[in-house]
Structure formats: C-alpha cells, structure tokens
Amino acid sequence: MSNASYTSRHAMGKRVIGQALVASDGLSARYDLNRLKGVFSRPTHKLVGQNYIDKILVLDTAKGGVATAWMLHEMRSRNMCPSAIVFNTVNTILAQGAALGDVTMLAGFDIDITTKIPHGAMVEVDPEKRSIRVLSPEEYPTFSIASGDTARVHGPR
Amino acid sequence: MKLNDEEKAMLAGEAGQVAKLAIEHQLQVGRFFGADDFVPVTQAHIMADTESLGQAGVVWLEKLADANEGGVRIPTITDPRGTDFVHANDLGQADWMLELERRAIEAFVRLGVSMTDTCINYQTILAATRGEHVAFGDTGVVIYSNSVSGARSNFEGGPSALSAGITGRTPRYGYHLDSHRQATLRIRADWTPKTLDDWGSLGAIVGRHAGNYWHVPVVEGLARAPTSDELKHFGAAMASFGSTALFHLVGITPEASRLADVGGDKLPITHRVTHDDVIALKRSYAVDSSVDVVVFSAPQLSLYELRDLADLCKGKRFKRPLLAVTSPQVKPDCDRFGYTDAIESAGGTVLAGMCFYQSYAREMSEAKGWKRLATNSAKLVNILGGYGYVPMLATMQACVQAAETGELQ
Numbered sequence: 074m075s076n077a078s079y080t081s082r083h084a085m086g087k088r089v090i091g092q093a094l095v096a097s098d099g100l101s102a103r104y105d106l107n108r109l110k111g112v113f114s115r116p117t118h119k120l121v122g123q124n125y126i127d128k129i130l131v132l133d134t135a136k137g138g139v140a141t142a143w144m145l146h147e148m149r150s151r152n153m154c155p156s157a158i159v160f161n162t163v164n165t166i167l168a169q170g171a172a173l174g175d176v177t178m179l180a181g182f183d184i185d186i187t188t189k190i191p192h193g194a195m196v197e198v199d200p201e202k203r204s205i206r207v208l209s210p211e212e213y214p215t216f217s218i219a220s221g222d223t224a225r226v227h228g229p230r
Numbered sequence: 231m232k233l234n235d236e237e238k239a240m241l242a243g244e245a246g247q248v249a250k251l252a253i254e255h256q257l258q259v260g261r262f263f264g265a266d267d268f269v270p271v272t273q274a275h276i277m278a279d280t281e282s283l284g285q286a287g288v289v290w291l292e293k294l295a296d297a298n299e300g301g302v303r304i305p306t307i308t309d310p311r312g313t314d315f316v317h318a319n320d321l322g323q324a325d326w327m328l329e330l331e332r333r334a335i336e337a338f339v340r341l342g343v344s345m346t347d348t349c350i351n352y353q354t355i356l357a358a359t360r361g362e363h364v365a366f367g368d369t370g371v372v373i374y375s376n377s378v379s380g381a382r383s384n385f386e387g388g389p390s391a392l393s394a395g396i397t398g399r400t401p402r403y404g405y406h407l408d409s410h411r412q413a414t415l416r417i418r419a420d421w422t423p424k425t426l427d428d429w430g431s432l433g434a435i436v437g438r439h440a441g442n443y444w445h446v447p448v449v450e451g452l453a454r455a456p457t458s459d460e461l462k463h464f465g466a467a468m469a470s471f472g473s474t475a476l477f478h479l480v481g482i483t484p485e486a487s488r489l490a491d492v493g494g495d496k497l498p499i500t501h502r503v504t505h506d507d508v509i510a511l512k513r514s515y516a517v518d519s520s521v522d523v524v525v526f527s528a529p530q531l532s533l534y535e536l537r538d539l540a541d542l543c544k545g546k547r548f549k550r551p552l553l554a555v556t557s558p559q560v561k562p563d564c565d566r567f568g569y570t571d572a573i574e575s576a577g578g579t580v581l582a583g584m585c586f587y588q589s590y591a592r593e594m595s596e597a598k599g600w601k602r603l604a605t606n607s608a609k610l611v612n613i614l615g616g617y618g619y620v621p622m623l624a625t626m627q628a629c630v631q632a633a634e635t636g637e638l639q
Contacts, residue, residue, distance in 0.1 A: 085262050099473075103282070103587075104616045115616040134442040136473050137613070138369045140282040140588075142387020147284030164443035164473050165263070165404060169387040172258040 076207040079182060079189055083163065084200035086177030089156045090214055091129045095192040096120050097185075100130060100158065100167070101137030102144035111153045129157040129198055131190045131205070135164035142166045145174030157198040159205055161186055179205055231260050231401065232267045240397060246299035252393035259390060260401025269402040273358065274302065274395035275351060275366040276343065277309040278388040279588040280330040287388075288330055291337040294392075301342030306395030307355060308338060309368045310530065310555075310585035311347050317581055322597025327590055343395065347583035348557035349529045352379065353458060355559065360484050363406055365394030369475070370466035370529050370609070376476040378461050380484040382406045385443070385475055404444075405476055411485065413448035413478055415440055416497035421505040422453040425625045426463045426535070429456060430608030431508040433464035437472025439501045448478040448486060448494040455482050459532050466529050467608035515611050515623045516638070523600040524548075524633040526626070527555035527586040528610040535626075536564045536580070540572035542630040548577035551600075552633040558583045578633065586610065591617040604632045 096119035099105070107114035111126040135141075145167075148154040154176060158167065163180035171178040177198055186205070190196060195208040233241065241257070243250045256268070280288060295301070312331050313323055335345060346355055349368045352375055358364045360380030366372045367386045375381040384404040386394060394400045404410055417436055423429045440447045447468075456464060456479075468474045478486035478494070486492045526539060531554055539554055554573055556564060561582035564570050570580045587610060595601060595618055602620045605611060606629055611621035622638055632638040 083262050083264075085258060101473075104613055106616065107592075114618070117615065134473070137470060139277045139367050139385055139387045140279075142389055143278065143282040143284070143287045146290070146389070147282070147286045150284065150286030162442045162444060164475075165259070165384045165390075166387045168262050169255075169259050169390040172255055172262070173387075173389045178262075 076209060077189070078204045078206040079184065079186055081179040081203045082181030084179050084203040085168070085171060086157065086175065086200050088197065088199045088201065089129065089177050090195065090197045090208070091127060091156045093131050093190050093192065093194050093196045094120055094123055094125060094128045095131040095187055095190050097133050097187045099134045099136035100132050101135070102141040102148070104137045108144060108148055108153065125155050126153050127156050129159065129196055130155045131159045131187055133187055134160055134162045135167040139166050142170040142173065145170035145176050149174045149176065159186060159198060179203060231257060231265055237268060246297065248294050248297045248299045249396055251294070252396040255389060255393050256397065256401055260403060263401065263403040265401035265403040267402050268399040269363050269406050270399050271363045271365045271394050272304060273356065273364045274304060274306040274386070274391045275309060275368060275371055276306065276388050276391040276395070277367040278334060278338070279310065279312040280327065280334050281312050281588060281590050282388070283334060285330065288334050288337065291334060295337040295340035301340065302395035303398045304395055305344065305356070306342070306392070307344045307346040307351060309347070309349050310588050311335070311583055312589045314581040314584045317579060320579060321589065322594050323590060324593070346558070348559060349585060350462065350532065350557055353462070353532055354557055365391050365400045367391035369469035370462065372475050373465040373469040373477065374462060376405055377465060377478065377483050410444070411476060412446065412493040413497060414445045415447045416494050416499050417447050417449045418499045418502045419449055419451040420502050421508070423460070423508070426459060427512070427606040427608060427623055427625055428508055429460040430463040430467040430606070431511045431623070432503060433467035434471040434511060434608045434612065435503050435507055436477065437468035437470065437474050440468070440472040440474045443473045443475060445472070445474065446476050446478065447474065448480060448489065448492050450480040450489060452479060452482065459535055462529050463608065467612070470609040470612045512623045515621060517622070518602050518620055519637050520602055521550055521604045521622070521632040521636055521638050522602045523598070524550060524552040524629045525586045525603055525605045525610065526607070526629070527553065527605070528607045528613070530585060531556045531560070533560050533563050536560065536569045537567070539626060539630070540569035542627055543573045543576040543578060546576040546630065546634050548633040549636045550633045552578035552630070553581055553586065554578060555581045555585055587613045587617070591619070595619060604629045604638050
C-alpha cells in the first residue's frame with residue numbers, strides 16, 4: 074500500500090528510492106555543504122551536521138551562486154552526492170548541475186513539498202511520472218541494488 | 231524544443247562531438263524548464279574555479295579540448311580563477327591546487343576561451359547592451375547585466391555557459407523572455423545607502439525578501455542614482471542572498487523608467503526597508519571584535535575602489551593581513567597610479583585574477599589560521615559561513631582600521 078504522491082512541473086533523471094532529508098531551507102553546494110565530509114556545514118542551515126550522501130534532499134529553493142553547476146558533477150565523481158534533490162522552486166544553476174552531474178531532480182509543486190514529506194521517510198522519486206511518493210514499510214528496499222536498467226536504489230545510512 | 235537545421239546538425243554530430251555534447255546538455259536543461267527553442271547569444275562568461283570543478287571537472291574540460299574541434303564560436307571569457315599564481319604561497323595554497331588551475335587554464339585556452347578571470351567584465355571588458363541575449367555565469371555579472379544594462383541572461387553555470395560558447399545559443403527560458411522580466415515584488419527603500427557595505431546590505435535584504443530565482447523585485451524610494459560600484463555591491467549581494475537574477479530601480483534602471491513599465495503599479499508595497507534594517511543585518515554578523523584577516527573581494531574591486539582603499543592605507547602599518555582583489559585588467563592601472571604601492575607599503579596585498587571565496591577558502595583558512603574575517607562585501611559574508619569563517623561586515627574605513635589594530639570597531 075502506498076502513501077500520497079506529489080507531482081511536480083519539472084523533472085529530470087532516473088527513478089531513485091532513498092531516505093529523505095527535509096527542511097524548509099535552501100541549497101547551494103558552495104554556501105551550505107562541506108563537500109569533503111559530505112555534510113551540511115553552514116551553521117545556520119536547518120540540516121547542519123547531517124550527512125547528505127545518497128539521501129533525497131527535499132528543500133524549499135535553490136540558493137546562491139553558480140558553483141553548484143560544477144560541484145554536483147564533482148560530488149558525483151567521488152560518490153559523495155545526494156541521490157536526488159526535490160525543490161519547491163529551483164534556479165537554473167541547480168538544474169544545470171543536475172544535468173551534468175546525473176542527479177535526479179524534481180521542482181515546482183502546487184503545495185509546499187517540505188511540509189508533506191516527513192523528515193527521514195523513505196521515498197521514491199520518479200522523474201518519468203514527475204512524482205515523489207512516501208513508501209510504506211513493506212516497500213522499503215532490504216539491500217542496495219541497481220534495479221533494472223535505470224533505477225538507483227539506496228537504503229538509509 | 232523546436233530545433234532549426236543548424237541545431238539538428240549539431241545534435242547529429244555534424245559539427246563535432248563537442249558541439250553534440252554541448253547541445254545535448256542544453257536540450258536537457260531547456261526541456262526541464264519548458265523552453266520552446268534556442269536563442270542566439272553574443273557572449274558567454276564561464277565560472278570555473280577549480281575548487282568547484284574538482285579533478286572531475288578538469289578532466290571533463292580536458293576531454294573537450296582533446297577533441298580538437300575548434301572550441302567556442304562566440305566571445306567567451308572567464309570568471310576569477312582559484313589563485314593569483316604570484317601570491318599563491320602567501321595564501322597558503324598547495325601545489326596540487328595550482329597544478330589543477332594550470333590544467334584547467336590550458337584546457338580553456340585550447341577551447342578558444344579568453345582567460346579574462348574577472349567578475350566585473352561589465353566594468354572592464356565588454357558591457358552587454360539592452361536587449362542583448364548573453365550566457366553569463368557569475369551571479370553578480372548576470373544581475374548587473376540584466377538589471378543595469380538591460381541585457382538578457384539566466385544564471386548559466388560553467389558547463390552551460392561553456393556549452394553556449396560552443397553552440398552560440400542557449401535555451402530560451404527565464405530572463406530571455408519578456409514575461410519573466412516584469413516585477414513580482416514591490417519594495418520601498420525608506421533610506422538611501424551611503425557606503426558600499428550599505429548598498430550591499432540593502433541588496434542582501436531585498437534578496438532575502440525576494441527569496442528565489444524567479445522573483446523580480448522593483449525598488450522605489452532611492453534618493454539618487456547609484457554609481458556603478460554601488461550597483462555592483464547591491465546586485466551581487468541580492469543575487470547571493472536571494473539567488474535573484476534581475477531587479478528594477480524605478481527611474482534608474484533601463485526597463486523601469488516608470489513603475490508601471492515593469493507592472494509595479496499593480497503590486498502592493500509588501501516590504502519597506504529602513505536604515506535600522508541595514509544596521510540589524512550588519513549587527514547579525516558582528517559577533518567578535520577580533521579580526522584575523524581583512525578581505526576586499528566579491529566582487530573584484532574597480533580602479534576607484536582601489537584608489538579609495540589606497541588613500542585609507544597611507545601612513546598605516548597593518549597588524550593583520552589585508553587582501554584587496556581585483557581583475558587582471560584593473561591591476562596594471564592600480565600599479566601605474568601608485569595604488570598598489572600605497573596598499574602594500576602598509577602591509578596589504580593586491581591580488582589579481584582571483585576571488586577570495588573561489589580560491590579554496592576553507593583550505594586557506596586552515597593553512598593561515600584565518601577565521602575571523604572583516605570585509606565590506608555583503609556577498610562575501612553570506613558565502614563564507616559555510617567555509618568555517620566568522621565573517622563580519624563593515625565599512626571600508628573600519629576594515630582598514632581593523633587591519634591596523636586587529637580589532638573591528
């Protein structure tokens with residue numbers, strides 16, 4: 074049995090399953106992250122100290138400058154990247170970075186997505202359906218696999 | 231997206247594999263944002279410091295250059311690099327950083343990119359003109375060019391700006407469209423800033439109110455037209471705090487001769503910004519009076535900012551490092567007019583072709599023991615918290631005094 078699904082206006086990337094890190098806050102890889110350690114580092118960020126590797130970030134908006142367009146690609150090359158990013162509103166930079174870095178992305182909701190997805194929940198992000206869905210416990214993956222030819226599945230760390 | 235014959239040929243690889251890769255990237259982004267087609271662009275500006283690129287980004291660039299297919303087809307320039315090679319040791323930068331920089335530069339040169347290494351190209355290289363479609367890649371450059379010059383650009387990250395340089399076009403969405411250039415937020419300034427840090431603070435507050443890339447603030451109430459340097463700090467801070475790409479100033483910027491020109495007459499005034507708001511923003515960063523380093527950067531300084539700084543440095547002897555960062559185009563005049571000598575005689579350093587936060591700021595902090603940093607750049611204080619600094623915002627005069635005494639008053 075599945076829970077509510079929320080549909081976005083913009084989507085790219087592959088279907089992923091993973092644990093959601095949720096905050097009513099923004100994201101810039103340069104401003105907010107310690108990319109060497111894989112944690113949020115900006116002292117005022119609501120997710121400060123939390124590890125983002127292989128997580129599905131559910132945040133309000135893209136922030137700041139243009140560096141993230143390169144940085145997602147660099148983070149992906151070291152396997153220290155979120156598996157998907159879901160925004161209420163995105164800027165051009167995060168979308169460009171997701172395209173180069175092969176990071177799944179949804180953006181543009183009619184509701185505040187950060188109030189709908191529980192922090193820590195297991196979710197599925199499906200760009201083909203432009204949807205994010207909270208999984209029921211029986212749907213949780215029991216091990217990390219490459220499912221089929223497109224999906225990436227990540228269990229919680 | 232609708233493609234013309236030339237674009238179809240690029241996609242089919244008839245213009246080479248690099249152009250094919252570039253237009254595929256642009257199509258992915260254009261489709262994401264619902265672009266109908268491409269728009270030709272006349273200039274591109276690439277942000278590509280190696281802290282952002284990393285090893286992976288440099289290898290990606292080298293692969294493009296190795297294809298030896300001719301590179302960019304329109305004037306394409308670069309944002310600041312990650313070092314000033316002359317002063318790299320003074321900054322505590324490691325050899326591997328410099329080697330990565332050299333490799334990136336070499337790849338860009340082979341791709342036909344002009345290594346201007348500046349974020350103030352609108353003051354030094356070739357200002358975009360009203361209605362000119364461009365693909366610029368530093369947020370400060372974009373917001374200034376869109377708002378002050380009336381040009382048309384989205385924030386183009388490095389891969390997208392390089393792609394635009396290679397294909398000579400960019401997907402037509404966002405601020406290339408008339409429909410996105412109308413105001414969405416009306417703000418009244420009840421006070422007109424005086425100093426550059428004031429202008430940056432006002433931009434920061436407006437950016438916070440705007441909150442995301444798609445909001446276009448129109449600001450009314452300013453008592454005078456700001457100078458280019460004032461608008462530089464205002465815009466750069468707004469873009470940094472709000473991810474904002476376009477603003478209008480009623481009676482000042484070219485698309486807003488009147489409030490109604492940008493639809494502002496149909497919007498209620500939702501925010502009023504006072505001098506107290508600016509003071510409160512600065513106080514929020516004033517957590518420690520001791521200072522380890524003073525930095526003037528972000529954006530790079532114009533010749534006249536350097537002149538003012540040089541005047542303040544005369545007769546002083548600094549206890550703390552003072553770094554003033556400018557463009558390779560301005561630096562020779564700074565030397566020729568004696569400003570470099572005045573700043574460096576006091577113990578400061580004038581750097582060229584880099585920007586502080588784009589130059590391995592975290593590693594510099596660790597190598598040099600720099601944590602408490604004073605600056606007059608609102609943009610810089612917004613960025614550096616995530617790099618482990620305690621940044622503080624003050625006037626140029628107070629920052630120079632902090633370099634002299636070690637304390638920010």
